Amino acid sequence: MYVNKKLLGPGFLALGALFGFLLSRAGATTYDFYAQLFLFQDFQLLWVIAVAAGLGALVHSLIGYRRSSPPKAILTAAALSYKGKPYRRSLVPGSIIFGIGWGLAGACPGTALAMLGEGKLGSLWTLGGFFVGTLLFGLKENFRMNKAVPVQG
Amino acid sequence: MTEVTIWSGWIGGIAIGTYALFQFYLTGNPLGVSSAFTDACSLVTPGPFFKKNRQENGFSWRIWFVLGIPLGGFIAALTSPGPLVASFSLGPLYDSVLPAVPWVRSLVLTFGGVLLGLGSRMAGGCTSGHSITGLGLLNPPSLLASIGFFVGGILIVQILFNVLG
Structure with a gap:
């Protein structure tokens, strides 16, 4: 089944809303669950991540891995890729830096967005900072790419 | 602060895991949030890194997706028993x-x-x-x-x- 490309945008808006709703119900928009997780007092969010990832692994192994040709996405007919994100040198330091931000702000990118909808306004600052961090990385990459390709003339 | 309804961890995990599978098998795009911010920055920021990303992704599905997430938080707050309170707490x-x-x-x-x-x-x-x-x-x-x-x-x-x- 193919879907009109113009409908994909609003479709993803609706999917985002569903995801935001579920993040909230899962407790991922409750700041103090992060503190309790990292203080080893309450494992609500560890359960959420572990069960979600475990379910994914189970279903992928039943549907995807064993096929000789990978299945296609139902709506877009895009070939499904089971290849995960690659390793890179900055992965370990980056993930620890991310974790420090995670514990400090009591939110991650997706949950900060859902918190905004719940009226938790501290997430405005976190999201603003998130843009700054993304820009800093991009500017560093700009610099690296400019250096790699010498300007002509 | 808004007090939202919270499910047990394992039910929340099943819900989010099912959602991630639903998105992946329906659209072919695996669940992810943070790259949307790069796509959004690329629309307005100069430089080769952002230009390359803008050419590859443009106004991507990811940007639509992250615009929907606050809407979901808002619906979750409205459907919780307590009132929706705007607060910095x-x-x-x-x-x-x-x-x-x-x-x-x-x-x-x-x-x-x-x-x-x-x-x-x-x-x-x-x-x-x-x-x-x-x-x-x-x-x-x-x-x-x-x-x-x-x-x-x-x-x-x-x-x-x-x-x-």
Whole structure:
């Protein structure tokens, strides 16, 4: 089944809303669950991540891995890729830096967005900072790419 | 602060895991959030890195997706028994350790956000991309990143509550 490309945008808006709703119900928009997780007092969010990832692994192994040709996405007919994100040198330091931000702000990118909808306004600052961090990385990459390709003339 | 309805952890995990599978098998795009911010920055920022990303992704599905997430939070708050309250409070635990002076607290949260943004780009993904999607694919780099996320989180929260607090 193919879907009109113009409908994909609003479709993803609706999917985002569903995801935001579920993040909230899962407790991922409750700041103090992060503190309790990292203080080893309450494992609500560890359960959420572990069960979600475990379910994914189970279903992928039943549907995807064993096929000789990978299945296609139902709506877009895009070939499904089971290849995960690659390793890179900055992965370990980056993930620890991310974790420090995670514990400090009591939110991650997706949950900060859902918190905004719940009226938790501290997430405005976190999201603003998130843009700054993304820009800093991009500017560093700009610099690296400019250096790699010498300007002509 | 808005008090939202919260399900048991394992039910929340089944719900979010099912959602991630639903998105992947329906659209072919695995669940992920942080790259949307790069796509959004690329629309307005000059330079080769952003230009390349703009040409590849444009106004991507990811931007639509992250615009929907606050809407979902809003619906979740409206369908919870308590009232929707706009507040800068973070709840009793965080409120007890973060600076009470509003502008200092804003700085701390902004700094946390900067680390999240920088860290997710360096790691190539955030909690949803690495820990939900990546662990579901049994992808070793995602497991490494997820461990790193927890190491950083435990480090700073232990310092906040047990050293500074």
